[in-house]
Amino acid sequence: MQKKWEKFQGTKFYRDYKTDYDNAPNYMKELFPFSEPPIIEFDGLIPPQHIPDEIWLTDTTFRDGQQARNPYTIKQVVDLFTLLHKLDNGSGIIKKTEFFLYTKKDREIVEKCQSLNFDYPIITGWVRAHHKDIELPIKMGIKETGILTSISDYHIYKKLGMTRKEAEDLYLDVVRRAVELGYEEIRCHLEDVTKSDIFGFVIPFIQKLMRIHEETGMRITIRLSDTLGYGVPFPTASVPRGIPKLVYYLRQEAGVPSEFLEMHMHNDFGVVIANSVAGWLYGASSVNAALLGTGERTGNAPLEQLIFWYIGIKGNYKNMNLSVITEIKEYYEKEIGDRIDPQKPFVGEYFNVTRAGIHADGLIKDPEIYNIFDTEKVLGRKSLVIITDKSGSAGVAYWINTFYNLPNDKHLSKNDERVKAIYDEILKMYENGKEGYVSNEEMREFIKKYIPELEAK
Template sequence: MRKIFFDDTTLRDGEQTPGVIFRINDKLKIVSALEKLNVDEIEAGFPASGSYAMKSFEAIMNLNPRARIIAFNRCKIEDIEKSISAGAKAVEISLPVSDIHIQKKLNKDRKWIIENLKRVITYCKEKELYVSVGGEDSSRAEPSFLTRYFKTAQEYGADRVRLCDTVGILNPFNTFLLVSRIKKHLKIPVEFHGHNDLGMVTANTFAAVEAGADYVNTTILGLGERAGNCPLEEIAMILFLSKKYHINLILEYITEVCNILSEISGFKIPKNKPIVGGNTFCHESGMHADGILKNPQLYEPFDPEILKRERKITFGPTSGRANLLYLLGKNGANLSKKDLPFSVVEKLKYDIV
């Protein structure tokens, strides 16, 4: 089984969710939750973005976490210096690689990007840092330049590279092709960082893994810019259930971690949220309830006990005798179908409606 590493960016990209504010104590709670979940790496912030970010990163480093703590940086030596001052031993360097970003945002050219990358990686390696090199807007970059960019990163000592679908325009098919193409040219690990603008980030992240990506970049509950990033809980369960990949996460803590993040962020978990939503293991339909009571595998993709959750059977307009018999039984009434005419069930459903 191939090992897949989780680099969680809840404390960096997740904090960029509009309306979400993490105070230092909040960040420490989130780090502790991620440690309990056994995440491999935590992207703990952007120290160069201000004094508060510096203090937050220092506080996280002082916890001496088991996970690797990585600092986000622009490809600037002054950013790296601030990360080092905050205690960073590992850094993420980000440079735009699409022409629209290079020209319209930076007013630079491709040559400047490559030369700047060489200079900053060289500085980082002199400081004995672990270096991840990100390509902002990789999904819109010219393919040959993107390959050149990542090959240069490898040549100058980067420990891994990160493909970024910055505006969330990929689909699983071209994600697979993009990652496959880059993997052919590199010996160092590849990470995938996706956004959910078109609702495909989880599928794209899995496609990236299928194509050979070694790291997945996630946030708890999919927090992040605009429509968010890849939800840790979703890709974790997909990888676990595929039985093709080994992950270090302790799955029984996923629900707890999501609830902690929801409370801290004020980001409510929708009832129909995959994996951790309130309705995920809740059955109202009479046909489904009857099936679940005979064999849970009929209508559940996995045992809720894996996540330390319980299934529920409720009664509503689409329910049948199986629902009512089950609920009455839980309350001590030992009845059979003969004891519960269909007309009684229909009357109760009519009263609900």
């Protein structure tokens, strides 16, 4: 279906879509054969880029983020919630977080977090599309909740055992019940949207939701849940997999304002960050993420990484305290006992560490050559080197200067005879069969031998 790329003008419906009840279920086997990897369809059309005036993050660390890991303790949730607040630092960039409310432990966690009276992140709920469930958050004083509104025919027919009409009626009834209960905002989580019938079911359903919003004033956010990570960030890719067009159509055809659109991406095909950022670039104000990218299977978008994409797009981070990202890393490692991928951006042990001698030589001359930004200033983490037989004397010199925090006028160069002697010892270790890298303890033994005054300090 060819579309006119008209400028979006608010919640105006350019055409009234009718739900296709007759040709369902539509499993789109031409794109999702299941016996083979899925197919991407390209139509050559490019939707206009539209970055909203205001963009932000929401958090799912305590909901989706812990569905594929050992559950957090009550103390761990409260501590992480406090760290999220400390990271946001009143900026409102990490605007909301969401919680389960079904068990006694769930509710105790929420009560403890509520007692802290933080401005951000705002506490919200998550419930299934059941009339009894929708009462849970409001009873706890929570004015916003997500509602699971599974949207693909795979979920409606195969999981729920319903027809499109039955699912649509249920979802709309629960949303109307939320209005009666006094919610200020609900989020409809369009589960599996990137495998759904966009024009035959998704857009007609969302148009009905937007009418409820206009009639009642209750804010209705549409969360685009890329449940199996099928989304792709390419503007010429067709729906349902093309994220830029999906966001465009929901703004243009379904009449959803940017501030009512939220991305929830998964990393099954390795493009969770690209898809999340594409949401921002093409008109969604909100991106949902989890600390360290935890979540089902390959995980959600890592919240700490998206902060740097936010900075890249907006050119500022208001008054966020980015050094707290390192505190969060250390909390996961020391208090929770998680092992973080050492090469994970911004939080991995080696994210700003080099092994190559030529890179170490560049760091000595000017850290801007081989460090992505001043990681010591921003994150409290110096750029480091790991010593191997490939490090060269430049790597040894850089390790000494940083490990012992030597002032600039005391820095050793790669041409220092003591540095060369240490590197010769390292080469002999590898000639004699050493594997792996040279540990800090091994390096300190060399320092004691060749530059003992450093150890004496």
